[in-house]
Amino acid sequence: MTRTVVLAVREGTFESLAGSLESEGLKVLSARSGLDALSRVTRHQPRALLLDLQLCSFGSEGIIAMVHVVSPGTRIVAYSPSSAPEDAAAVESGVFFYAAGGNEAYVADALHAALAEKSIRHG
Numbered sequence: 001m002t003r004t005v006v007l008a009v010r011e012g013t014f015e016s017l018a019g020s021l022e023s024e025g026l027k028v029l030s031a032r033s034g035l036d037a038l039s040r041v042t043r044h045q046p047r048a049l050l051l052d053l054q055l056c057s058f059g060s061e062g063i064i065a066m067v068h069v070v071s072p073g074t075r076i077v078a079y080s081p082s083s084a085p086e087d088a089a090a091v092e093s094g095v096f097f098y099a100a101g102g103n104e105a106y107v108a109d110a111l112h113a114a115l116a117e118k119s120i121r122h123g
Helices: 015-023 034-044 060-070 085-092 104-116
Strands: 004-008 027-031 048-052 075-080 097-100
Touching: 004 015, 004 034, 015 027, 015 104, 027 034, 034 048, 034 060, 048 060, 048 104, 060 075, 060 085, 075 085, 075 104, 085 097, 097 104
Parallel strands: 004 027, 004 048, 048 075, 075 097
Antiparallel strands: none
């Protein structure tokens, strides 16, 4: 599996994160929708996916389930600007980490844990 990360977040979110990851030698691909993220995951088999749950127009749990099918080794870090009840189905569908309301450093730590294939403590 390549050292690739797909960032599927709304434009303007975590602007410096991509540059930071690239400076660490990672290949960073951007996606602007859940379907775009799924397409990139299918094509590139990344080690990690940062998925903004509000980006998925037809349900983030469906995108997450499909990612598990097309790229079982991809660890998913789910992001939401704030914790919401509708995120529960997505989280339960199998994400590595759920970063609700976290800042860029918090999300970056979760991505680094996913890339290192380490466990991460919630809370």
